[in-house]
Amino acid sequence: MNLESKYPQLEKLxxxxxxxxxxxxxxxxxGRTTLVAGTAGSAKTVFAxxxxxxxxxxANEGGxxxxxxxxxxxxxxxxxxxxxxxxxxxxxxxxxxxDASPVxxxxxxxxxxxxxxxxxxxxxRAIQKVNATRVSMDSLGAIFTQFADSATVRSELFRIASxxxxxxxxxxxxxxxxxxxxxxARYGVEEFxxxxxxxxxxxxxxxxxxxxxxxxxxxxxxxxxxxxPFTIIPGEGIIIIPLxxxxxxxxxxxxxxxxxxxxxxxMCGGGFFRDSIILVSGAxxxxxxxxxxxxIAGGANNNERCLLFAFEESREQLFRNxxxxxxxxxxxxxxxxxxxxxxxxxxxSLEDHLIHMKMYIDEFKPNxxxxxxxxxxERVSSFKGFREFVIGLTSFIKxxxxxxLFTSTTPTLLGGSSVTEAHISTITDSxxxxxxxxMYGEMRRGLTVLKMRGSMHDKDIREFAIDGTGMHLGKPLRxxxxxxxxxxxxxxxxxxxxxxxxxxxx
Amino acid sequence: xxxxxxxLYIAGRSPxxxxxxxxxxxxxDEQLGDQYEMMIIDVLxxxxxxxxxxxxxxxxxxxxxPPPLRRIIGDLSDIEKVLIGLDLLP
Numbered sequence: 001m002n003l004e005s006k007y008p009q010l011e012k013l014x015x016x017x018x019x020x021x022x023x024x025x026x027x028x029x030x031g032r033t034t035l036v037a038g039t040a041g042s043a044k045t046v047f048a049x050x051x052x053x054x055x056x057x058x059a060n061e062g063g064x065x066x067x068x069x070x071x072x073x074x075x076x077x078x079x080x081x082x083x084x085x086x087x088x089x090x091x092x093x094x095x096x097x098x099d100a101s102p103v104x105x106x107x108x109x110x111x112x113x114x115x116x117x118x119x120x121x122x123x124x125r126a127i128q129k130v131n132a133t134r135v136s137m138d139s140l141g142a143i144f145t146q147f148a149d150s151a152t153v154r155s156e157l158f159r160i161a162s163x164x165x166x167x168x169x170x171x172x173x174x175x176x177x178x179x180x181x182x183x184x185a186r187y188g189v190e191e192f193x194x195x196x197x198x199x200x201x202x203x204x205x206x207x208x209x210x211x212x213x214x215x216x217x218x219x220x221x222x223x224x225x226x227x228x229p230f231t232i233i234p235g236e237g238i239i240i241i242p243l244x245x246x247x248x249x250x251x252x253x254x255x256x257x258x259x260x261x262x263x264x265x266x267m268c269g270g271g272f273f274r275d276s277i278i279l280v281s282g283a284x285x286x287x288x289x290x291x292x293x294x295x296i297a298g299g300a301n302n303n304e305r306c307l308l309f310a311f312e313e314s315r316e317q318l319f320r321n322x323x324x325x326x327x328x329x330x331x332x333x334x335x336x337x338x339x340x341x342x343x344x345x346x347x348x349s350l351e352d353h354l355i356h357m358k359m360y361i362d363e364f365k366p367n368x369x370x371x372x373x374x375x376x377x378e379r380v381s382s383f384k385g386f387r388e389f390v391i392g393l394t395s396f397i398k399x400x401x402x403x404x405l406f407t408s409t410t411p412t413l414l415g416g417s418s419v420t421e422a423h424i425s426t427i428t429d430s431x432x433x434x435x436x437x438x439m440y441g442e443m444r445r446g447l448t449v450l451k452m453r454g455s456m457h458d459k460d461i462r463e464f465a466i467d468g469t470g471m472h473l474g475k476p477l478r479x480x481x482x483x484x485x486x487x488x489x490x491x492x493x494x495x496x497x498x499x500x501x502x503x504x505x506x
Numbered sequence: 507x508x509x510x511x512x513x514l515y516i517a518g519r520s521p522x523x524x525x526x527x528x529x530x531x532x533x534x535d536e537q538l539g540d541q542y543e544m545m546i547i548d549v550l551x552x553x554x555x556x557x558x559x560x561x562x563x564x565x566x567x568x569x570x571x572p573p574p575l576r577r578i579i580g581d582l583s584d585i586e587k588v589l590i591g592l593d594l595l596p
Contacts, residue, residue, distance in 0.1 A: 100562050108566070109591045112526075112580035117517025117564035118549045118556040125553035147563065147579075 010221040013133070013170045016054025017047070019240030023224040024215055029196055033161050033171040037185040038200030043211065043232055044174035046082070047200065048136035049075065050237040051172050053084040055134045056094045062130035064169075065097050066123060068142035072097040083235040096126045102146055110148065116156035120163055127167055135169045141176040144187045154188065184216070195219040201227065205382040208349065213240055229388055231351035239355055241392055254454070257368075257403060260291075260298025263473035264432075267449050267458040272430060275401040276453065277394050279374075279424055281408045282434030286445055287466055288407035289313070290325060291432070292370045294470055295405045297327045300337040304367035309357060310342045311376040318342070325470045339364045350381040350389045358396055369397055373407040374424070394427045429453040437463070437480060437488050446477050448484075510534075510542035510592075511571035517564035518550050522581050526565035529582035537594050569593075 012026035021027045028034050028051075038044045052063030067075055075097075076086045089095035100119060127135065140157065147153050164171045175185035180201050184190040190197060197216040202209055212227035230240040256271035259278075265271040272278055280291050289312075296306045310318055318340065322329045332338035341360055348356065361369060371393075378386050397404040406424070425431060431450040436443050448461040460476035461483055482489045491499075514530055516523035527546060534542050549556040549564060559568065569576040569592055578591045589595040 098557070099560060103560055106575065106577060108563075108577035108579045109587070110579045111587045111591065112529075112583035113522060114563045114565060114580045115517065115522070116562055117520075118515055118553075118561040118566065119563070121517060121549040121553040122557050122561075125557065143562075 010218075012221065014059070015051055016058040017050050017238055017240065018236070019228070019230065019242045020213070020238075022242045023213070023228050023240060024218070025222050025224065028170055028172070029218055029221055030170055031165060031168045032195055033164055033173055034196035034198055035185065035190055036172055036174045036198045036200060037177050037190070038174070039177050039180060039202060042177075042200040042202040043230075043238060044176075044200060045070070045075070045138050046079070046232060046238055048138040048172050048174050049079045049084065049086075050082070052095060052134050052136055053079070053082070053237070056089055060094075061134055062094050062132040063096075063134040063136065064123065064126045064130065064132045065095065066100060066126075066135065066137040067097065068100050068137070068146070069139055071101045072099045081234050082232075082237045084237075093130055096130045096132075098122050098126050100143065102142075114152065116153070116160070119156075120160050123160065124163065124167070127169060132169055135164060135171040137171065137173040139174040139176060140189050141186055150187055157189065205385070208380070208382060208385070210349075210382065210385055211351070213238075229351050229385065231349065231355055233352070233355055241351060241354060241388070252454070253401070257304075258298040258302065260294030260296070261471055261473070264291075264447075264471075267447075267460075267462070267473070268430065268452055269455040269457045272403055272405075273454065274403055275398060276403055276429035277397065277424075277427060278403070278405045278430040278432065279408060279428040280405060280432045280434065281410055283410050283412065283436055286434035286436060287464070287471060288409070288434060289318075289321060289372055290466060290471055291434070292372045292405055292407055293318075293322050293325060293327055293329075295370055296329075296332075296338060296368065297322075299368040300332045300335075303337065305336070305364065306332070306338050306368045306370070307360060307364050307366035308338065308340050309360075309369070309371045310340065311345050311371070312373055313342070315340055315342050324468065325466075326468060327470070339366070345377050345380045348380075350377060350385050353377065353380075354389050354392050357393060361396070361400060361402070366402060369402050369404045371404070371406045373409050375408045390424045391427065394424065425451075433484065435461075435483050437477060437483050439480065439488070439490070444477075446483055447473065508541070508572040510538055510569065511545075512542060513545045513547060513559075513568045513570060515547050515549055515556060515559070515561050515564055515566045515568070518548060523565060525581040525583065526567070529585065529588070530567065533582070533585060533588055533592075533594075537589065 011030040012028060013030040014021050014027040036044055036047055052065055055061040055063050086095055144150050144153055175189045177185055180203050184197060196218050199214045199216050201212045211230050213230050214227045215223040228240050228242055230238055232238055253274040255274040257274050258271050259265050259268065280288050282288050296308055299306045319329050329338060381389065430452045433448050433450050435446045437446045445464050446461045447464050449457045463474040463477050465472050465474060479491055480488050481491060514526060516526060534544060547555050563579045565581055567578040576591055578588060582588045
């Protein structure tokens with residue numbers, strides 16, 4: 001599994017920042033200084049503060065926060081929304097500030113040579129005072145603007161970094177970058193804290209901001225490579241979504257559950273598997289919401305808990321739709337078998353949606369989750385971001401051993417596939433296609449089970465009808481070809497006989 | 507003449523600290539007669555004083571009195587500039 005684990009590894013300090021310990025293979029290198037570099041607004045200060053806050057909350061470790069830019073009071077106020085009450089930690093002797101921010105209106109004249117001995121003395125005093133194991137310095141760029149002689153500042157910061165190392169504290173130093181992809185940091189600060197570098201990015205991609213974290217290097221120890229998306233949530237702080245760190249180890253069950261439609265269960269060889277992901281793809285109006293509604297009803301009737309995320313229709317619309325098919329969502333909600341979450345995709349970024357959805361799943365503990373529709377979420381994200389979202393959500397659902405049914409709208413009425421399918425089709429266990437079929441000047445609907453992992457299934461394309469009691473599957477559409485490619489062709493009975501007899505001899 | 511209150515923050519007895527003390531002593535003797543009070547504070551011994559005064563660099567000279575407050579960083583090697591900084595020269 002882990003190739004490096006055979007050899008001795010540098011000890012690491014678990015940061016407690018959600019997801020970071022996973023992507024860093026256990027945390028920050030212990031007793032060392034890590035440079036956290038990022039452009040303006042890339043959440044450097046939040047990272048620095050969270051590193052200390054998690055230490056206090058989760059490990060009861062004291063922390064020193066050295067601020068060069070904002071005043072201590074500003075930081076106290078700014079992180080309150082994250083749920084971190086610095087003032088009370090200060091009173092408990094868990095957190096201490098070293099306020100090295102410039103004093104407004106008090107400009108110093110420089111005459112002759114100097115060092116930063118006073119700063120170092122203050123840091124050492126603070127570390128002793130709270131018996132600190134964690135130190136954050138935010139941000140180095142500001143001290144270069146306070147002192148013109150950057151050669152002196154650089155060598156003094158190097159002295160501070162080595163003093164921190166000697167005292168055995170694990171430190172985070174933040175530094176500014178001017179470009180998302182370019183030099184590691186301004187003023188060449190990486191030269192003296194080059195052992196470990198973490199980069200925070202806030203990239204503008206197709207008019208949407210996307211935050212990522214990358215561990216560029218950890219000297220002498222391992223970490224996961226590449227950029228990991230993260231988001232900042234009030235009351236929580238930074239949450240890193242470690243997609244490529246997800247392990248493929250979900251269990252697989254052979255217990256069948258109903259799709260909500262006995263006819264569809266028969267087509268699927270006896271129902272869906274209990275911990276599988278089902279994708280329902282079809283053009284607008286083909287019956288995707290109906291399938292998702294029946295799926296929910298099927299679960300609720302078996303006393304399962306169902307969670308429905310709706311991104312296209314409001315609560316009222318969904319209730320009305322369900323009533324139209326003979327399903328009473330209102331009663332299910334009262335019996336606590338159903339929870340309906342309706343949100344516009346535009347209300348949040350995709351990373352935030354993912355976190356919200358995970359929270360709902362953790363809170364409600366459903367047996368079934370339905371997302372209607374997944375493709376609506378495509379609107380608020382870039383191509384890459386969407387793929388990560390889908391992988392993140394499906395793997396989370398599978399880990400919880402919950403069955404998930406996602407719907408996806410195809411852009412064309414006949415045939416076609418959507419971006420959603422391209423991303424998700426290999427992750428899903430079953431794919432059900434709903435298609436319009438034009439027959440003799442009439443639009444009919446066809447359904448087929450394209451894929452059913454681990455089971456036999458009906459390969460027919462069946463016609464289905466929708467009425468006041470839901471979906472009804474009919475006969476296979478035998479005399480039409482080319483439905484899936486969106487180019488239906490009628491063939492006469494004679495032709496069918498000819499095709500059937502074509503391979504008889506073999 | 508107003509009485510001068512001068513605080514010099516140093517970090518240990520380094521050559522740079524000694525230089526700053528000597529330069530300040532000379533300026534006081536030559537310019538201020540006995541109208542001054544000089545305090546030398548070693549931040550290694552009294553880091554809390556550096557914390558209260560928000561001192562980063564050493565040596566730092568603070569002219570506490572008479573107002574306005576002035577901060578001068580460095581070993582004070584350019585006497586004329588120090589005099590300007592302390593408002594002793596226009």
